[in-house]
Amino acid sequence: MKAYAIVATTALGALILAGCGSSSSNNNGTNAAATKCATSIGMEGPLTGPVAVLGQEQLHFAELALATDNTANKTHITLVQGDTQLNPAQATTVTQQLTSNSSIVGVVGPAGSQEVEAVGPLFARVNMAFISGSATNATLTQGKYPTFFRVVSKDSVQGPQDANYIVNTFHPKALMIVDDQEAYSTGLVSVMVPIFQQAGIKVDHESVSQKVTDFSSIVAKVTPATTVVVLPWQVATNAQQFGRNLAQQHKNAVIFGTDGLFSPGTFTITGSDVSSFGPDITGIPADASIVAAATSKFGKFGTFGPPVYAATHVLDEAIASVCKGGHTPTRANVLAAVKATNEPTSILGQPISFTSGGDIVNGKFFLFKIDSTGKYNLIPSS
Amino acid sequence: MAFFFQELVNGVTTGALYALVALGFSMVYGVLKLLNFAHGDLYMVGAFVGYFVIQWFGGPAALSIPVPLVLLIMFVLAALLVGFLGVAIERFAYRPLRNAPRIAPLITAIGISFFLENAALLLFGAQFRVYNTSEFISFSSGIQIGSVSIDAVQIMVLLMGLVLMVGLRLLVTRTKLGKQMRAVASDREAAEMLGINVNLTIAATFFLGSALAGVAGVMAGLLFNQVTNMIGFVAGLKAFTAAVVGGIGSLPGAMLGGLLIGIAESFITGYVSSTYTNLLIFGLLIAVMLARPTGLFGRPQLRKV
Numbered sequence: 001m002k003a004y005a006i007v008a009t010t011a012l013g014a015l016i017l018a019g020c021g022s023s024s025s026n027n028n029g030t031n032a033a034a035t036k037c038a039t040s041i042g043m044e045g046p047l048t049g050p051v052a053v054l055g056q057e058q059l060h061f062a063e064l065a066l067a068t069d070n071t072a073n074k075t076h077i078t079l080v081q082g083d084t085q086l087n088p089a090q091a092t093t094v095t096q097q098l099t100s101n102s103s104i105v106g107v108v109g110p111a112g113s114q115e116v117e118a119v120g121p122l123f124a125r126v127n128m129a130f131i132s133g134s135a136t137n138a139t140l141t142q143g144k145y146p147t148f149f150r151v152v153s154k155d156s157v158q159g160p161q162d163a164n165y166i167v168n169t170f171h172p173k174a175l176m177i178v179d180d181q182e183a184y185s186t187g188l189v190s191v192m193v194p195i196f197q198q199a200g201i202k203v204d205h206e207s208v209s210q211k212v213t214d215f216s217s218i219v220a221k222v223t224p225a226t227t228v229v230v231l232p233w234q235v236a237t238n239a240q241q242f243g244r245n246l247a248q249q250h251k252n253a254v255i256f257g258t259d260g261l262f263s264p265g266t267f268t269i270t271g272s273d274v275s276s277f278g279p280d281i282t283g284i285p286a287d288a289s290i291v292a293a294a295t296s297k298f299g300k301f302g303t304f305g306p307p308v309y310a311a312t313h314v315l316d317e318a319i320a321s322v323c324k325g326g327h328t329p330t331r332a333n334v335l336a337a338v339k340a341t342n343e344p345t346s347i348l349g350q351p352i353s354f355t356s357g358g359d360i361v362n363g364k365f366f367l368f369k370i371d372s373t374g375k376y377n378l379i380p381s382s
Numbered sequence: 383m384a385f386f387f388q389e390l391v392n393g394v395t396t397g398a399l400y401a402l403v404a405l406g407f408s409m410v411y412g413v414l415k416l417l418n419f420a421h422g423d424l425y426m427v428g429a430f431v432g433y434f435v436i437q438w439f440g441g442p443a444a445l446s447i448p449v450p451l452v453l454l455i456m457f458v459l460a461a462l463l464v465g466f467l468g469v470a471i472e473r474f475a476y477r478p479l480r481n482a483p484r485i486a487p488l489i490t491a492i493g494i495s496f497f498l499e500n501a502a503l504l505l506f507g508a509q510f511r512v513y514n515t516s517e518f519i520s521f522s523s524g525i526q527i528g529s530v531s532i533d534a535v536q537i538m539v540l541l542m543g544l545v546l547m548v549g550l551r552l553l554v555t556r557t558k559l560g561k562q563m564r565a566v567a568s569d570r571e572a573a574e575m576l577g578i579n580v581n582l583t584i585a586a587t588f589f590l591g592s593a594l595a596g597v598a599g600v601m602a603g604l605l606f607n608q609v610t611n612m613i614g615f616v617a618g619l620k621a622f623t624a625a626v627v628g629g630i631g632s633l634p635g636a637m638l639g640g641l642l643i644g645i646a647e648s649f650i651t652g653y654v655s656s657t658y659t660n661l662l663i664f665g666l667l668i669a670v671m672l673a674r675p676t677g678l679f680g681r682p683q684l685r686k687v
Contacts, residue, residue, distance in 0.1 A: 052508035207657035216392040217651035237510040
């Protein structure tokens with residue numbers, strides 16, 4: 001009986017506290033927003049777990065964009081972090097937390113296509129915009145998730161572009177393609193393999209978990225006829241290790257990495273080709289101040305941070321435009337403002353506006369070749 | 383045939399690593415009947431120690447002292463630091479729960495695992511740290527037999543793994559400490575009544591098991607190059623599987639289990655498909671468990687009534 005009493009008292013206390021907390025946050029959010037454009041946005045990413053390196057980079061760039069935009073727009077937008085660990089189940093939990101927080105009017109992320117599939121209906125239910133900087137699966141923008149946007153191009157653009165480049169540049173008789181068992185990777189493989197087969201190339205399709213770090217057994221299957229190994233992966237150090245295993249076994253195949261491997265300083269296997277949804281921002285003069293700020297604060301960065309900067313900026317500008325119009329930023333009017341986004345330029349070196357499905361207009365991919373110093377050199381598009 | 387031998391070399395090398403981690407796992411289980419799920423994370427700490435030793439001596443491309451000396455320092459320091467970390471974990475997390483229901487230390491072990499992973503995340507960040515082994519140990523310094531390549535790091539891992547396994551076996555079977563460990567594993571209370579210092583013996587077991595995990599972590603760093611706070615998860619899972627296949631609590635079983643899993647992984651990837659590697663590996667585990675529920679070298683526990 002005593003135990004029941006303790007449980008009941010604890011539950012009652014928790015309910016009272018929750019009630020106080022929620023009412024106070026609601027009041028603060030609404031009043032503050034009305035007076036000084038103060039509101040919150042969420043940020044979903046793999047902040048811990050096996051690919052925390054990507055998530056931390058995304059978080060850093062989201063924070064950087066928010067700080068810059070708050071100063072420029074005189075807004076008071078705060079960031080609420082949500083750690084998805086690149087896991088759809090975890091992303092669902094995080095999304096439920098963010099959508100139930102009434103002060104949050106939009107979300108940056110999540111990172112993975114598989115997560116977007118899991119959380120898309122949750123965001124649609126509360127009419128909240130969410131903008132990913134890295135989910136590229138082509139099916140995500142076919143109308144299933146009406147509040148989803150992305151600032152990067154999609155696999156149906158990248159896959160054919162990369163596959164045709166491989167066919168026309170390397171003229172391989174045989175190639176190996178290795179997926180990493182994630183939606184991003186398998187989606188690209190399903191687009192690229194038919195193009196290779198149509199070109200009469202013998203394809204050895206392998207599959208390996210992102211958590212594996214030893215590729216010597218797969219590399220042993222690379223035959224002398226296999227001149228290209230295609231890695232549609234997201235973990236650059238894995239690709240680096242794959243390249244080392246190739247060298248270790250004296251195999252001469254060239255690695256072709258998709259945009260997930262665009263990571264100067266980390267993936268540096270000489271002669272490899274890498275695709276990217278954005279140019280190397282360190283080479284864009286207009287991004288010099290962002291590059292300097294990011295480098296001094298966070299050190300080296302790869303391909304995952306800058307698009308999240310762009311996504312955060314889109315959301316910040318949407319909120320600012322609502323406030324400038326004399327309205328309180330709500331989920332509905334922020335969503336409408338995101339849909340109307342029309343930025344003539346961005347950190348990614350291209351304009352940002354969205355199609356009705358949420359895709360970036362005129363999204364494209366860039367190809368780079370890695371030289372012997374590890375530098376990424378842009379391959380001019382033909 | 384060359385392909386077969388290449389896969390065999392790859393499998394034995396990986397298997398030796400699994401075996402070293404599995405040994406520590408099995409030792410702790412043998413003495414405390416505790417599934418130490420934090421064991422894989424000790425391997426991760428060892429890998430970080432090795433990484434920082436390389437950095438302290440100028441980085442992989444510009445080592446300020448001879449390579450063999452760097453390697454020696456990496457292994458010794460990793461063994462000592464991780465060994466003492468294991469002892470500290472036993473002292474402060476497991477010992478207070480020694481007489482608690484068995485679920486309590488199990489949950490604590492999972493908690494310690496998360497603690498170590500997140501402590502490493504806070505201390506070292508989320509970015510991958512890279513050994514860049516090929517910058518100080520050339521691929522050409524290995525052996526090439528026909529088209530089979532065995533590089534110097536693989537040879538070192540195989541030899542060290544063998545020496546450590548044989549050494550541990552001798553320690554357990556031929557020394558006073560080994561006899562005490564076996565006595566505590568067999569019956570802790572009886573061992574205490576016979577004057578064996580049980581706490582010290584358990585601490586020594588944790589030290590040895592953790593030191594092996596630390597050494598395996600350095601080996602993994604040299605072989606696979608990358609270190610993050612999460613590398614212990616997969617290693618721990620594979621080591622646990624190896625220990626169970628071999629017969630948990632049995633040291634020869636852990637060695638055999640580790641080697642078997644490494645070789646099976648390699649051959650399944652090579653001859654079947656990498657897509658099915660984990661499916662078939664864990665299918666193998668289930669098959670072994672069905673045929674021999676106590677594992678290959680495990681003994682059924684007799685209960686006196």
